Amino acid sequence: MQVAIPTFPGSNGDHDALHACGAVMGWDTRAVWHREDRLPAGTDLVVVPGGFSYGDYLRCGAIAALSPIMADIRRFADRGGLVLGICNGFQTLCEAQLLPGALLRNASMRFIHRDVHLRVERAGLPFTRAMAVGQVLRIPIAHAEGNFTLDPDGLAALEARNGVVFRYSSPEGDTGPDFTPNGAAHGIAGIVNERGNVLGMMPHPERAVEKIAGGDDGLWLFRSIADMLSKV
């Protein structure tokens, strides 16, 4: 199992992802500088990390989406490779049009950093095969632009093809505006592309992999991937 973590100027979740995939999961995990134009040979999983790539200039993720390494991540995704975008990584995948929609400023205008609850809306994906639909995970968020937006037709199409993977919820799994911290449409916290190999999510599963650090519900996601790749 080999993981590549592209690192942009302003990334700050890259080391959390390195720790989660490397030290915790025991995978061969490599950081890849944004100017590289090729992922390491043998890469099984790309984790596009959180942070403030290129200072969030123009729009969050807009400049990262044009970086040399993203061109190869696009080719990797086109071949069916697994790509997980977390927080700024999710914004970057949207800007790169590997995922639909955009992440706007939080409705409250505030940066929000706290644990939230997520209801699993789609199991069986490479990222969620260890989970069950309706299961609730507790995972932290830390963002100012997590307000997922898509035009009404696009949103309907996303829901119709079961593209919503995680929705913000109560600890009991109730969803709705009251449980959505950032104003995201339909309480959407994470989505997957049509093929099922590119997942973007605002919450940080890589920051929830050890009980001593506040919780380990993020392991559900990493163990799903391990389970998936061990069966390839």
Add this chain to the structure above:
Amino acid sequence: MKVRVLVSLKPGILDPQGKAVELGLHGYGFQVEQVRIGRLIELEVPAGDRAEAQAKAKAMCDKLLVNPVMEKATIEVL
């Protein structure tokens, strides 16, 4: 040629920044019904004529300057 690109949020897209500024203006006693905040981008574009400058700026908007999910652009060749 100088080209000015005005990027604004599409109607219906929530603009919390504009809302905060609106509340701030109300705090100073100004009467204002809506504030929307956009972005002004000034470009110096090599072009033989205005149509060429306009077309080049449009291509830049499509590629990078504007995210059509949430924004629209007005291009003005000066």
